[in-house]
Amino acid sequence: MKVLYYSTHGYDYSFAENANTNQHQVTFSEEQLNITTAQKANGFEAISVFTSDILSSEVLAVLGKIGVKYIALRSVGHDHVDLEKAKALGIKVANVPAYSPYAIAEHAVTLLLALNRKLLLGQQLMQQGDFRLDQLIGFDLHGKTIGIVSTGKIGAAFARIMHGFGCKILAYDVVANVELEKDIKINYTSFEELCKQSDIVSLCCPLNEATKYLFNNTSFSLLKKGCILINTARGGLVNTIDLMKALDAGIVAAAGLDVYENEKPIFFQNLIGKEIEDEVYNKLKSYPNVLITGHQAFLTNEALNGISNTTFSNINQWALNGSSGNDL
Numbered sequence: 001m002k003v004l005y006y007s008t009h010g011y012d013y014s015f016a017e018n019a020n021t022n023q024h025q026v027t028f029s030e031e032q033l034n035i036t037t038a039q040k041a042n043g044f045e046a047i048s049v050f051t052s053d054i055l056s057s058e059v060l061a062v063l064g065k066i067g068v069k070y071i072a073l074r075s076v077g078h079d080h081v082d083l084e085k086a087k088a089l090g091i092k093v094a095n096v097p098a099y100s101p102y103a104i105a106e107h108a109v110t111l112l113l114a115l116n117r118k119l120l121l122g123q124q125l126m127q128q129g130d131f132r133l134d135q136l137i138g139f140d141l142h143g144k145t146i147g148i149v150s151t152g153k154i155g156a157a158f159a160r161i162m163h164g165f166g167c168k169i170l171a172y173d174v175v176a177n178v179e180l181e182k183d184i185k186i187n188y189t190s191f192e193e194l195c196k197q198s199d200i201v202s203l204c205c206p207l208n209e210a211t212k213y214l215f216n217n218t219s220f221s222l223l224k225k226g227c228i229l230i231n232t233a234r235g236g237l238v239n240t241i242d243l244m245k246a247l248d249a250g251i252v253a254a255a256g257l258d259v260y261e262n263e264k265p266i267f268f269q270n271l272i273g274k275e276i277e278d279e280v281y282n283k284l285k286s287y288p289n290v291l292i293t294g295h296q297a298f299l300t301n302e303a304l305n306g307i308s309n310t311t312f313s314n315i316n317q318w319a320l321n322g323s324s325g326n327d328l
Contacts (some may be wrong), residue, residue, distance in 0.1 A: 001025070001319045002042050003072075005032040007050040009268065011304060019308035022316050029281040046070035046318065048311055051295070052268050055081040064089035070318045072311045077234060078328055079207045094314040096324040098153055099298070099306030104155035107297035108202050108232045111256025115228060115291055116141070141168035147198030149191070149214070150205030151177040154232075158202055159186060170194050195222035199267075202228065202239040207234035215239065220246040226253040232297045235261035240280050247287055258297040267294045 001024045004323060005016065008028040027044070030035045035051035039062065041047050047068055049055065055071070060082055063071075071086065073095040075203040086093050114120065115136040125135070145168045148155045155178055159169050170187050172179075172194045180186060195201065201223070205211050215229070216239040223229075229252050231238055238291040240261055260266070262278055276282060285292055298307075310326070317324040 002044045003046045008108040015304045015308040019312040042066040048072040051075045057085040060085045074264040094324045096310040100303035101153035101157040103300040103303040104154045105163040115254040119237045144199040147194040147201040155204035156180045200228045203233045207236045213239045219244045230256045235259040258293045290317045
């Protein structure tokens with residue numbers, strides 16, 4: 001099968017080549033898929049795309065017209081794909097339903113620890129020769145209440161880690177994770193109670209119509225004053241302007257964000273020397289108590305292996321019988 005790999009990053013090449021055991025004809029492109037670059041898929045039966053790619057109704061219409069039959073997502077999330085349009089065009093779309101939940105969960109813990117123990121500020125002060133400790137006071141995580149929104153594979157991995165720290169675990173989900181309940185003490189509660197009782201809130205849920213702007217002025221007003229917010233899931237879960245209001249009011253003491261709601265024009269690119277015109281992002285990154293990483297939580301060897309292997313497993317199944325077990 002001829003496959004065009006959109007949004008190829010430097011780390012993608014070796015993982016993809018190792019996973020392509022059936023020797024599909026893969027062409028790598030560093031360009032993002034959008035309405036302008038969609039025509040480049042002419043002559044390809046399948047494409048592989050990343051979360052930064054645009055798969056709107058208009059883009060899918062172009063892909064369908066030039067004969068693309070399969071779209072292999074290199075992600076769990078599929079909120080960037082117009083699935084109804086793809087179905088109408090007869091284009092199969094498959095995702096990577098799971099790779100390494102530990103990669104995301106461990107990054108969430110990294111953000112939390114860095115914020116709590118003021119690691120960035122401490123490093124800055126040391127570089128300046130200021131070894132005083134007055135500005136670097138944190139708190140013990142032991143005994144604190146951690147609120148986890150969604151306890152799928154990533155949320156469960158995060159819960160187990162925080163349980164190991166000696167934290168009390170609260171969770172909100174439409175369906176309780178029975179296996180997790182067997183392993184650790186976890187209390188499922190309402191979203192409102194989770195907000196009110198948690199010292200730290202971690203978002204581990206997908207982005208959909210029900211979760212868009214799950215955290216807004218209303219939900220921020222429910223939070224315990226001085227709460228830390230961690231988001232390693234999807235940027236659209238948080239209304240950024242409302243988050244900054246909560247930071248200004250001291251409701252949110254600190255925020256660790258691996259994702260941002262308008263990240264597509266910014267993340268995954270080299271913008272050195274270029275002005276970022278997103279005023280909301282520029283203001284957000286100016287907060288000393290906000291730590292932003294560029295959607296790198298998934299970036300471990302284990303996760304990249306898992307993503308590539310599942311991506312090519314989907315392609316292999318399409319080549320064999322026209323359908324994949326991960327078709328959405």
